Amino acid sequence: MGRRRRRLPREPFEIVITGLSHEGRGIAHHDERTLFVHGALPGERVRAVYTKRRRSVAEARVVEVLSPAPERIAPHCPHFGVCGGCSLQHLTPERQVELKQSVLMEQFRHMGGVQPERVLAPLTGAPWGYRRKARLAVKHVPRKGRVLVGFREKHSPFVAEMDRCPVLDPRVGERLTELGRLVEGLSIPDRVPQIEVALGDETGALVFRNLAPLTAADLDRLAGFARDSGLAVYRQPGNEATMALVHDPVGRRLDYALPGHGVRLGFRPGDFTQVNAEINRAMVDQALDLLAVAPGERVLDLFCGLGNFTLPLARTAAEVVGVEGAEALVERGRENALRNGLDNVRFHGADLSRGAADQPWATGGFDRVLLDPPRSGAFEVLGLVAALGPKRIVYVSCGPATLARDAGELVHRHGYRLTAAGVMDMFPHTAHVESMAVFQREAQD
Known part of the structure; x- marks a missing residue:
């Protein structure tokens, strides 16, 4: 017979929080275990209940804050704590960014054995209504008499009951109840599990997954x-190849502009694009400034x-080569180059x-090489990048641990210096850390 699982104690207990984890959970020690407490901040005394307990590690959630930390604020969204979309709304935006910067620097030390010579100022933007890409969960719940549309509950397969989402672009974030009623009125309200959101600067699309x-x-x-x-509406009965337009009231492609570079990029609803348009514009500007391409130079853009x-990049460089694994995006890159009148750029699939x-x-x-x-x-x-001999590499990352690992490889094995690095707050109110780093050959400029 297997070992019987012990029931978790149900009684709340008091604990003092001593630290903050990478995911934004409070850290404490209780009953000879390391304890991660959802909704707690360093320096706070809280009442908490266990949600999970193992031999040396446990998890808990706050039921009452007895002594709040100075940086604690009231969450903007009434669904915070239940909805799993955000984890840091109880922390000031400034402190959220500081946390992400500290996570990045710790990963550099721990995973790569490196430190940047200069810390870049963080890229920040509007903390609300920023999210243009999302996959919304949909669930027909007869006992509630409605269809729920939104994000899933924290650590749960259930869809959070929410009427709006303040981090989503208002074009969709203010329509969650309306979307629920829309699905509820279909003949198959229990066979629509997901709505994919894809918004451009002026147009937008929703893709209804229908089983x-x-x-x-x-x-x-x-x-x-x-x-x-x-908003244009699509249906998708199978994989992405089955996506089909239902109706487009505008008749214009999805696109977004990079005004500082005179470029507009078109995309389709299933294509990967950055979720935060404001930060994306700042990110592109910073990456090009740091790469410092001179006229006449060749640039390689990997994972483009x-x-x-x-x-x-093609506005300045003599030639740019973009390489991407998804063939659909390679084709989109070629289309965008043609639409923008750029003939010095080549896209390849690999x-x-x-x-x-x-x-x-x-x-x-x-x-020069750009990695994203x-x-x-x-x-x-x-190894290939180093063998190509670029004087400077700019690395854009959505994973601080793998950036730190790769930084260690470039510095310790391939003779580059990590000259600068910093974070970009692409996903405010979440623990996601996006960052940028610059590498330079030891003997070069």
């Missing part, structure tokens, strides 16, 4: 919502997506997670 066929009446209802909201950095030393584009040397990999990092291509 059963929609009727003609359903399609009419969805088209009516599109006309009323101004649909050309977010590639096309702005699975960079397998390295790329045998690729025809990986020849001739490059003066997924959370898994760019480790597999670092």
Whole structure:
């Protein structure tokens, strides 16, 4: 027989919080265990209850704050604490950014054995209404008499009951109840598990995942919502290839502008784009400033997506080569280059997670390299990048641990200096850490 699991104690207990974890949870020690407390801040005395307990580590949640920390604020959203979309609304935005910066510096020390020579000022923007990309969960709940649309509850498969979301772009964030009623009126309210949100500067789209066929009446209802909201509506019965337009009331492609570089980038609802347009513009500006491309230089942009950095770089460089693993994004990059009148940029498809030393584009040397990999990092291509001999590398990261690991490789094995690094608050009120780092050859400028 297996060991019987002991029941968690239900009685609240008092504890003093001594630290803050990378995920924004309070850290304490209780019953000879390291305790992670959801909703607690350093220096606070709280009453908490266990939510999970193992031999040496436990988790708990706050039921009452007895002595609040100075940086504690009232959460802006009434759903905070239940909805799993945000984890840091009880902390001032300034302190959130400080936490993310400290996480990055700790990872550099711990994972890479490096430290930047200069810490970049954080890139910050509006903390509310910023999110343009999201996958909203949908659940038909007969006992509540409604369809719920929003994010899932914290550490739970259930969909949080919410009427609005202040971090979503208001074009969608103010319509969650309306979307729930829309799905509820379909013939298959229990067979629509997800709505994907994709918003551009002036247009937007919603993709309804449908696990059963929609009727003609359903399609009419969805088209009516599109006309009323101004948002294009798609249905998707299978994988991304099955996505089909139901109705587009505007008739214009999704796109966004990078005004400082005279570029507009078009995209489709399923394409990867950055969720925060304001931070993305600042991120592109900073990356190009740090890369410092001179006229006549060749630039390599790895993990280039649909050309977010590639096309702005092409305004200055003699030639830019963009490489991306998703063929759909490669095609979108080519379309965007043509639309923006740029003929000095080339896009190639390649699975960079397998390295790329045998690729025809990986020849001739490059003066500058930009890396913007997924959370898994760019480790597999670092040897190739170093062999190409760029004087400077700018690395844009959504995973501080893998950035730190790769920084250690570039510094200790390939002879680069980590000259600068800092965070970008792409996801306010969450523990996600986005960052940028600059590497320079020891003997170069």
